[in-house]
Amino acid sequence: MARQAKHEELRQALLAEMAGAEPHSPLPTEREISTRHGVSRNTVRQALDALEASGTVYRVQGAGTFVAPAVVSKSLSLTSFSEDMRERNLEPASRLLAAGTVRAGRQVAEQLGIAPEAEVVRVSRLRLADGSPMCLENVHLPADRVPGLADEDLSGSLYALLSERYRLEIRSAEQVVRAVDLDDTEAALLGVPLGSSGLRVRRVGLDRRDTPVEATTTLYRADRYDIRFTVRRGQS
Amino acid sequence: MARQAKHEELRQALLAEMAGAEPHSPLPTEREISTRHGVSRNTVRQALDALEASGTVYRVQGAGTFVAPAVVSKSLSLTSFSEDMRERNLEPASRLLAAGTVRAGRQVAEQLGIAPEAEVVRVSRLRLADGSPMCLENVHLPADRVPGLADEDLSGSLYALLSERYRLEIRSAEQVVRAVDLDDTEAALLGVPLGSSGLRVRRVGLDRRDTPVEATTTLYRADRYDIRFTVRRGQS
DNA sequence: TTTCCATATTGGTTGGTACCTATCCGAGCG
DNA sequence: CGCTCGGATAGGTACCAACCAATATGGAAA
Numbered sequence: 424m425a426r427q428a429k430h431e432e433l434r435q436a437l438l439a440e441m442a443g444a445e446p447h448s449p450l451p452t453e454r455e456i457s458t459r460h461g462v463s464r465n466t467v468r469q470a471l472d473a474l475e476a477s478g479t480v481y482r483v484q485g486a487g488t489f490v491a492p493a494v495v496s497k498s499l500s501l502t503s504f505s506e507d508m509r510e511r512n513l514e515p516a517s518r519l520l521a522a523g524t525v526r527a528g529r530q531v532a533e534q535l536g537i538a539p540e541a542e543v544v545r546v547s548r549l550r551l552a553d554g555s556p557m558c559l560e561n562v563h564l565p566a567d568r569v570p571g572l573a574d575e576d577l578s579g580s581l582y583a584l585l586s587e588r589y590r591l592e593i594r595s596a597e598q599v600v601r602a603v604d605l606d607d608t609e610a611a612l613l614g615v616p617l618g619s620s621g622l623r624v625r626r627v628g629l630d631r632r633d634t635p636v637e638a639t640t641t642l643y644r645a646d647r648y649d650i651r652f653t654v655r656r657g658q659s
Numbered sequence: 660m661a662r663q664a665k666h667e668e669l670r671q672a673l674l675a676e677m678a679g680a681e682p683h684s685p686l687p688t689e690r691e692i693s694t695r696h697g698v699s700r701n702t703v704r705q706a707l708d709a710l711e712a713s714g715t716v717y718r719v720q721g722a723g724t725f726v727a728p729a730v731v732s733k734s735l736s737l738t739s740f741s742e743d744m745r746e747r748n749l750e751p752a753s754r755l756l757a758a759g760t761v762r763a764g765r766q767v768a769e770q771l772g773i774a775p776e777a778e779v780v781r782v783s784r785l786r787l788a789d790g791s792p793m794c795l796e797n798v799h800l801p802a803d804r805v806p807g808l809a810d811e812d813l814s815g816s817l818y819a820l821l822s823e824r825y826r827l828e829i830r831s832a833e834q835v836v837r838a839v840d841l842d843d844t845e846a847a848l849l850g851v852p853l854g855s856s857g858l859r860v861r862r863v864g865l866d867r868r869d870t871p872v873e874a875t876t877t878l879y880r881a882d883r884y885d886i887r888f889t890v891r892r893g894q895s
Numbered sequence: 896t897t898t899c900c901a902t903a904t905t906g907g908t909t910g911g912t913a914c915c916t917a918t919c920c921g922a923g924c925g
Numbered sequence: 926c927g928c929t930c931g932g933a934t935a936g937g938t939a940c941c942a943a944c945c946a947a948t949a950t951g952g953a954a955a
Binding site: 452453454468471482483484485486487488 | 904905906907
């Protein structure tokens with residue numbers, strides 16, 4: 424048992440204890456949690472650090488730790504389309520538009536840090552939520568890292584496939600979000616009036632070593648999709 | 660001196676040392692940094708934690724800590740328009756469109772957690788970058804927390820004013836981003852063709868105790884503005 | 896009654912130690 | 926020559942102990 428770290432167990436325990444608690448009600452002091460759960464104060468702090476980072480609690484030096492008021496949006500985490508939709512209580516699905524090997528081209532090459540003439544696998548899909556179009560997705564992967572990908576079943580989660588079949592795990596991603604006017608083809612595929620606007624997300628997925636392994640452009644319907652996240656002070 | 664924590668000093672020291680280092684080149688081991696800087700490994704880890712969170716380095720258990728490849732976008736931090744523009748090397752400016760006290764109304768009341776009949780100060784500004792329009796900004800603040808705000812100089816950074824004059828510090832914010840079609844008035848103010856699309860950011864600013872103190876809707880020109888950020892795995 | 900200050904309490908920071916686990920690389924075997 | 930295995934070394938987790946800094950509170954003083 425206990426395949427996970429102690430501070431992670433404690434985090435979940437505290438989360439459970441806090442369920443239904445009033446906003447701004449105080450948690451036990453760090454030292455009390457420490458003795459009550461039989462762990463060191465350092466471990467308690469690690470758990471509280473995580474809870475604070477996720478916006479579940481806030482801390483005031485000299486005063487205590489308190490449960491944060493209900494938040495609309497959690498902090499942004501890296502999710503696949505499938506995960507994202509399930510979180511919104513929508514059933515994800517896919518329609519494959521195209522899949523094959525092409526040359527990278529200037530933009531994709533720059534994003535992936537490879538030569539423009541290098542080959543990449545391109546997967547183009549229309550993604551559906553509860554049966555109706557949600558976004559157009561265009562994924563580019565270095566061809567040498569995913570041999571035979573175009574012949575796999577591309578109707579489900581690509582992230583899951585990359586992880587299981589190619590041991591390619593995307594650990595972080597850089598995203599650029601922009602509002603754009605859809606062209607006629609895009610509008611038709613998404614089932615929105617001509618001239619509608621859309622939300623374009625350009626993502627570069629990075630592996631454990633911060634090396635680019637995926638360049639994706641996703642075009643969301645403006646009327647069905649938004650991006651929610653929490654930002655905090657305290658960086659440089 | 661040293662009004663700041665030791666791990667923060669160390670973080671900056673490491674940042675300086677890494678300046679100009681090759682991507683993927685290894686940092687000294689944690690233990691070596693520890694002895695060389697005369698601090699405990701605990702402190703080293705705190706500094707490295709921060710550097711990892713900001714995407715400056717990545718760590719591989721059993722291998723070492725390495726400088727991350729140059730990133731396009733840093734992780735999203737909470738910035739005011741003025742800070743945001745300066746970071747993009749643009750000169751921020753403001754044109755005040757309206758300022759006064761109004762009733763909150765349903766939406767703002769819900770965002771701020773107050774009654775719909777409660778009074779709020781509303782500040783409406785056209786924000787410029789290098790002299791040309793960048794976005795329309797609509798700020799709402801609970802009237803009882805910022806008495807006399809409408810008579811202040813509202814041409815500069817509102818965040819700075821709130822902090823200095825009212826000791827109101829916004830520590831985190833929840834944002835919802837959406838693509839929208841601009842109406843004719845908005846398009847005219849922003850100086851873009853009728854029917855253009857825009858990027859709408861709804862933000863609720865929270866103070867140290869996660870209590871809402873600011874509700875802002877900002878409408879950015881789609882052709883001049885994008886949002887960049889880094890997301891990571893490893894939450895729940 | 897009100898104000899102010901000493902003090903106890905809380906979270907924040909730092910040092911130190913021990914052990915676990917993942918990774919790398921070279922020695923040795925097949 | 927290639928592969929495997931194991932040791933050395935890296936980061937990861939956990940613990941203890943002490944002290945610092947912000948806060949809250951209650952009692953003394955005005």
